[in-house]
Amino acid sequence: MKNNGSKTELPPEGKTVLIKDAKGLVDNYPKVPITVDCVIFGFEENELKVLLIRSDLEAFRNKWTLLGDIIRDNEELDDAADRVLLERTGMTDVFLEQVRAFSGPTRHPGGRVITVAYASLLDIGHHQLKITDNELHWHPLNSLKDMAFDHKQIVDACYKWLQKMIQEHPLGLNLLPDKFSLRELQNLYEAILGVELDRRNFRKKFFTMDFLIDTGEMEIDVPHRPGKLYKFNFKKYERNKKKWFAIDF
Amino acid sequence: MKNNGSKTELPPEGKTVLIKDAKGLVDNYPKVPITVDCVIFGFEENELKVLLIRSDLEAFRNKWTLLGDIIRDNEELDDAADRVLLERTGMTDVFLEQVRAFSGPTRHPGGRVITVAYASLLDIGHHQLKITDNELHWHPLNSLKDMAFDHKQIVDACYKWLQKMIQEHPLGLNLLPDKFSLRELQNLYEAILGVELDRRNFRKKFFTMDFLIDTGEMEIDVPHRPGKLYKFNFKKYERNKKKWFAIDF
DNA sequence: TTGCTATTGTGTAAAAAATACACATTTTTG
DNA sequence: CAAAAATGTGTATTTTTTACACAATAGCAA
Secondary structure (H helix, E strand, C coil): CCCCCCCCCCCCCCCCCCECCHHHHHHCCCCECEEEEEEEEEEECCEEEEEEEECCEHHHCCCEECEEEECCCCCCHHHHHHHHHHHHHCCCCCEEEEEEEECCCCCCCCCCCEEEEEEEECCHHHCCCCCCHHHCEEEECCCCCCCCCCHHHHHHHHHHHHHHHHHHCHHHHHHCCCCECHHHHHHHHHHHHCCCCCHHHHHHHHHHHCCEEEEEEECCCCCCCCCEEEEECHHHHHHHCCCCCCCCC | CCCCCCCCCCCCCCCCCCECCHHHHHHCCCCECEEEEEEEEEEECCEEEEEEEECCEHHHCCCEECEEEECCCCCCHHHHHHHHHHHHHCCCCCEEEEEEEECCCCCCCCCCCEEEEEEEECCHHHCCCCCCHHHCEEEECCCCCCCCCCHHHHHHHHHHHHHHHHHHCHHHHHHCCCCECHHHHHHHHHHHHCCCCCHHHHHHHHHHHCCEEEEEEECCCCCCCCCEEEEECHHHHHHHCCCCCCCCC
C-alpha cells in the first residue's frame, strides 16, 4: 500500500476511531428522493422553445412542468437525464449537460424532493415526440410563467447557462439541422442572446474561426435568394479549440 | 385562479388523471442519502491549497477527504455547505458556490450516496481552524493524489471551475487579505492559471478596470521595495460589471 | 555610508481584434 | 419584367492586446 503525497504520519493511535462498517453508516443516513429535470431547448420559427407537459399533480393543475423523473436505484444522474430524453423524444445522443441542483425544502408539495437540472439542446425538426400525453409540446420561452414546482426558476437558470455557453462553445449548433445557413445561425444567436448582431461581422467571425464546412448546397424553398448551407466541423473544433486566458470582468 | 400564459384549454376530461395525494406519491419514491462536499481553496506561499482531513473510514485508511456532511432534514444544500464551513473554520459569509452533483453509484463504499460539490474561497491568514481533528490541514493542490471516494475527481472539477471563474469574476480576491499588493494578486493568478503573466500588462489591465482602491498604505516586512496596498471595490464592481457579449470559441 | 539585491512603478510602439458601415447580386413572387 | 427580400462581400477606424526596458525605492550586509 502506497503512502505518497504527504509527509504526515499515520493518525495517532486511539485518537481517531476508524469506521469499519461503511454500509451500516450509510444505512443510517437520512435519505431524500432525487429527480432529474430536463430543460429541453429547441429552436423554431426564430424562437427559443422549451419542451413541456402539463403537471399531473392536482396541486399544480394546468401548470406546465419540465420533463423529469425520479432516479432509479444505482442510476447515474446523467443516465437518468438521458433516459428521460429517450422516453420522450426517442432520441439518444442528445446534447445534455448538468446545470445544478435545486433543493428548496418546499419545492415539491408532496414533501422534500431534491432535483438536478439538466439543459438539453436538440433540433426540433429532426425528431418526433414519442408520447404526446399531457399535452407535451414546444413552448416559447418568452411566454412562460406560472410553472409548477420551482420549474420557472430552473428554466431561468438554464436559460442563463445557455446564453453564456453559446458564446464560449458551439453548443447552439445542436439546435439547428446538420446543414444550416449563416442567416439561421445568426437568428439563433440573436434570439438566444436577445441582441441584434451585424451580419457582416457575424459572418466574418465564423469564417475566421474556420470551423464551417461549405456543403456546396443551397437553401431551398426560401422566398428570396437562397443562402449557402454549411456544416460545423466538430472534429476540427475539438482538436483546435483554444484554451482561454483572458482576465475580463 | 389565473389561467394565463397559454392558449391551451384544460386537459380533456378522462384522459389524464390528476394526482391528489402528492405526499403519498413522494413517500413512495426511492430515496438516496445526499451529502455536500466542500472544496475549500486557500492561497499560501504562492500556492493554491485545499483544506482536507483524513478519512475516518477504514476502507479509506490514510486517505485524504474533503470536508463534507450529510444534509439534514429540510436543509438547503447551500445551507449545509455553509454549515460545514462554519463548523470547520468558524467563518460565516465565506464565498461558496455550487459546482455540480456527483452520482457514481459506487462512489461510496457504504452504498449509494450522491454528493453535491461546493467550491469555497477564503483567506487562509484571516481565520483559525476550529477543530483540527483528523489532521485537518491545508494541502497543496499540486501534491494531491489518491484521495478517498471520488474526491480527487471533485477537486479536479472544482479546480477547473476556479480557473475559469477567476478570469470572469473577481473571485480570486476572496483568497487574499482585504489589502493586497498587485504582486500578490498577480502571483495568485499565475499560480491558479499555471501561466506567467507580464507584470506591466497585468497592472494595466487591473488599473483600466478601475476597481482597485489605493489604500495609501504600503507593504511592510518585505525584503525589498514595498508595493502599494489596494482594496477591491466590490460595490463598484457590482454596479458596473459588464454584461458580456462575445462569441469566441 | 555605501553599494548590492530585489522588486516596484511606469510608457510606448506594433499587432491583432472589434466595430461601423453600403452596395451589387441572386432568387422568388406577382 | 419589375419589385421584394435576402445573400455576399471589403475597408477604414477604433479598441484591445501584446511585447518590451529602465529608473526609483527599501532592506540588508559589509
